[in-house]
Amino acid sequence: MAKPRKRYVCQACGSVSSRWQGQCADCSEWNSLVEETGAAVTAFSARHDLRSGGRAVALVGLDAQIELPPRASTGIAEFDRALGGGLVAGSATLIGGDPGVGKSTLLLQAAARIAARGLPVAYISGEEATDQVRLRARRLGLGSAPVQLAAATSVRDILTTLDDGVPPALLVIDSIQTMHSDLIEGAPGTVSQVRASAGELIRFAKETGTALVLVGHVTKDGAIAGPRVLEHMVDTVLSFEGERSHQYRILRAAKNRFGGTDEIGVFAMVEAGLEEVANPSALFLTARGEAVPGAVVFPALEGTRPVLVEIQALTVRLASGATPRRAVVGWDSGRLAMILAVLEARCGLSFSTAEVYLNVAGGYRISDPAADLAVAAALVSAMSERPVAAESVAFGEVALSGELRPVAHGPLRLKESAKLGFERALVPASLGTDKSAMRLTGFRTLSQLVEHLLGK
Structure with a gap:
């Protein structure tokens, strides 16, 4: 059985002794040695000590010159x-x-x-x-x-x-x-x-x-x-x-x-x-002829590459008493629940009696929070049967307060959208002053976007 190793440490100077004594041999303080139990002594540890017998490791500074790997x-x-x-x-x-x-x-x-x-x-x-x-x-x-x-x-x-x-x-x-x-x-x-x-x-x-x-x-x-x-x-x-x-x-x-x-x-x-x-955007954008209710284009960003995808929403009114369904493909279902809650609490729109279906065209998967504004616009468009202009894109983050927040790399998203022929962008108000080849419409809150889409 392992035997615990005892040692006595001076509380004044930190000196370690193998036995107790009234006066510390190093600092001459009286009654300052306190017993501490060290690691258990085994037959293996008695013969092996990892603090000796190894090969010294070369330590270098962070400023050492290195070559990039080929x-x-x-x-x-x-x-x-x-x-x-x-x-x-x-x-x-x-x-x-x-x-x-x-x-x-x-x-x-x-x-x-x-x-x-x-x-x-x-x-x-x-x-x-x-x-x-x-x-x-x-x-x-x-x-x-x-x-x-x-x-x-x-x-x-x-x-x-x-x-x-x-x-x-x-x-x-x-x-x-x-x-x-x-x-x-x-x-x-x-x-x-x-x-x-x-x-x-x-x-x-x-x-x-x-x-x-x-x-x-x-x-x-x-x-x-x-x-x-x-x-x-x-x-x-x-x-x-x-x-x-x-x-x-x-x-x-x-x-x-x-x-x-x-x-x-x-x-x-x-x-x-x-x-x-x-051009990955060509894979995820459907043929855009006439504007369709519930369809909004979102300029996603993967690294340094913008990818334009189409977000599609559909709402179906149910009879009273039925449990509405929420189905999401290509986006986070929890994020959809949050957007629906903000639309109801901050904008006065009720989705509690409607089934909601959300799909990202082409099987693309989105985790970018900038898709909040495009999803909200698609939901409002689907519920009101008012299509968003076919030459428009939308991006921005929605806060629980209903405020629209800017997202990273806004100019890069706008540049890619303009290159693919889009002319308008629905964005947070802070991006509305950026110089761009597109016509920008800025909104401070989600309720302002809802009023814009409903023509109020």
Whole structure:
């Protein structure tokens, strides 16, 4: 059993003694030694002390000169944008997404373009045979790309093979949940196997300067499957989002040690694979002819890129006694409840007897608080059957007091809207004085916007 270690500390000078005595030997104070119980003494701690026997660590200042890590372009501009400029040598990137969203297709296209520049690239598939990967590459028009393929699940076999030759500039593992290490007991995909396999592959990447890309499965909630520590081990975590019913795909960075996490890459799934989308607004805006009640265009912002999306609202009056329904697609349902409460408390509009449906066109998902004003305008337009002008956009944050607050990057949103042909903007009053190519209509409160839309 561990024996507690006792010591006596002088309350006057802090001197430590192994036994009690009436007078402190250092400061000569009387009756100042007080007993304290230290850490338990065990057979292990008696022989091992972590404060000695180690290797001294070099400490440097924050002002030490360093070089930026070299980046290798993937040849896909949207992929590079999400990565922060390209793949960093020796980095580990984890990309997750729903089954069939296009993770393997994107990485195969990137691997083929990097290999076409003469860099060694290895693509290891744990889910498909090499012939299946070749068939996909041939369908994508990449059959002649000098990518080295292998179908393996043993990390020991993979690392032994890669150590025999020149380390690849890019190593793709598809997927990490299929890998297993013979040093750990358990089936592939278990927490211990995923952690051990990823650790060995990341160590190989750091030692050889190989850019490692791991494909990860996701749970039904959209989170990357496996231990959470896997996301802490890698340098970059990318999420590949999209709906099978829509052709668009969004590559979003959730973590990036070598860049920002506010950039996105937008792709469209076509017959020849994933195609870059230079103008994402064209994907999320429907053909705008006549103005329709309940439809308002909102200039969202993803990083430094404005994306114009259409917010659609529909209200249906119910008979008395029925419970109204609230359905939201692409926005926060709690935020919708707040906007409805502000419209009722501050503007005198009642939605308590109406079903409310809100949709962001194209399957886009919005978390920007600047969408409050556009949502409120869409709800008022839908309830009053008065359409908002087709050439108008709206953005601004709504406070619980009904006040409209400005949002970040207002001029950038207006510039993108004007470039796409919009002429008017409904904005908070503080933005109404900005110089812009558009005609700005500023409102201090949400009630002023309601009166404007209702023609009062």
